[in-house]
Amino acid sequence: MSQPTATPRRGRLLRVAAALVVLLAVAGYLVAKYVSGGGGAPHCTAGTAGGRTYELSPEQAVNAATISVVGTSRGMPERAVTIALATALQESGLLNLDHGDRDSLGLFQQRPSQGWGTAKQILDPVYAAGKFYEHLDQVPGYSRLPLTVAAQQVQRSAFPEAYAKHEPDATLLASALTGRKVAAFTCSAVLSTLPGDPAKVRYRLTRAFGAGVLPAGQSGQSGQGSEVTVPVTSTSSAATGSAAGRSAASRRGWEVAQWAVANSSVLHIERVSYAGRQWTAGADGDSWSRTAPKSAGPTAGGAGEVRIALVKQRG
Structure with missing residues (x-):
């Protein structure tokens, strides 16, 4: 009777060793993400706390x-x-x-x-x-x-x-x-180390929303500063100042604000503010926090503004 070969045993040992290497690599990655504040893979969420998401x-x-x-x-x-x-x-x-x-x-x-x-x-x-x-x-x-x-x-x-x-x-x-649900879209990701470019933000805004989303001439400005401000008004001049006009302007403002959050990773956006609420990239990216009303929602005239603050150039 011949002696059993050692090949199957060596094969099993190699497979086990390979599996351990993969597990250690994954564990190392997760630890690195945790230590760096990554909190897991970047993700975005639609819905509000206490409801379906x-x-x-x-x-x-x-x-x-x-x-x-x-x-x-x-x-x-x-x-x-x-x-x-x-x-x-x-x-x-x-x-x-x-x-x-x-x-x-x-x-x-x-x-x-x-x-x-x-x-x-x-x-x-x-x-x-x-x-x-x-x-x-x-x-x-x-x-x-x-x-x-x-x-x-x-x-x-x-x-x-x-x-x-x-x-x-x-x-x-x-x-x-679409802005019907306010503060209902968030994105959680590590804050970008690359600076944002206002010109790129303006370009993407006008491509998606149309040229009227920004004041005349602003869409063509060069990438100066670290913030893009989007005025919000009712799309219906007849409704401006009315409850319907303010509601339409508010919805438009939240649409712009939540568009900015959705694009935060690709455009290196650090903060979005609107109607007394603020979204911040990084640890607080899972929610909109209440702030002093620097970036007001629609006023009696139907106007307001969304503030999109970009990651600044370091050094």
């Missing part, structure tokens, strides 16, 4: 905020934003994919061969969201249709019922990102 990555947050703002800037109702967000959750997981089924691309997996635009255009989230809303607006009575029916009228998916499961999360995201 939905968590997403900073990349998903940027895309969700873009989809929301493009819709409201076109005058689309919150229901349209909900439909768009649910569609993007199903099609791409709110990620700007450079691949898909056949030639499908982007947040909504739109196809150049089907007339949605060039590949470069479709991979621009502002363009892609705009094309989705353009098609949705042509669906008669879309706001009264079941979400999955409205989405399918635009997408022509092989799995039309799949959109329905995303409706609760999309509804939560839309209520926060």
Whole structure:
């Protein structure tokens, strides 16, 4: 009878050793994150304390905020934003994919061969969201249709019922990102060590909201200073000064403020202030704290401002 070989035993030992190396590496990473104040992987949350919440990555947050703002800037109702967000959750997981089924691309997996635009255009989230809303607006009575029916009228998916499961999360995201729910969107991440560029913030603001979001000429300013101030007024001049006007201005202000929080990682934003509330990157990024009303909400005239403070150049 031959002696058993030692190879299986050596194989098991090597696998165990490899597993231990991986575990030690993960443990070291977590310890480093804890010591540096990282508090785990960066994440963003829609919803308020005590209620239901939905968590997403900073990349998903940027895309969700873009989809929301493009819709409201076109005058689309919150229901349209909900439909768009649910569609993007199903099609791409709110990620700007450079691949898909056949030639499908982007947040909504739109196809150049089907007339949605060039590949470069479709991979621009502002363009892609705009094309989705353009098609949705042509669906008669879309706001009264079941979400999955409205989405399918635009997408022509092989799995039309799949959109329905995303409706609760999309509804939560839309209520926060459109400004209907105040202080309802936060992001937790380590404060950037890189300085923010006001010119980039202004550029992204005007691309998403349109040129009217900033005073005339401000969008073209060079990257001076470390703060961008966004005046907030009612979009309806007839309603300015009325309760309806103040409500519309407040909602617009929260939409801008929560857009800024969603973009805090990519734009190196340290602090966002509006209506006596303040969000701060880092340890306090999971909530909006109350502050002295430096950055007031809408006044009797319907005006107010959102203050976006950027990480400053060190040294």
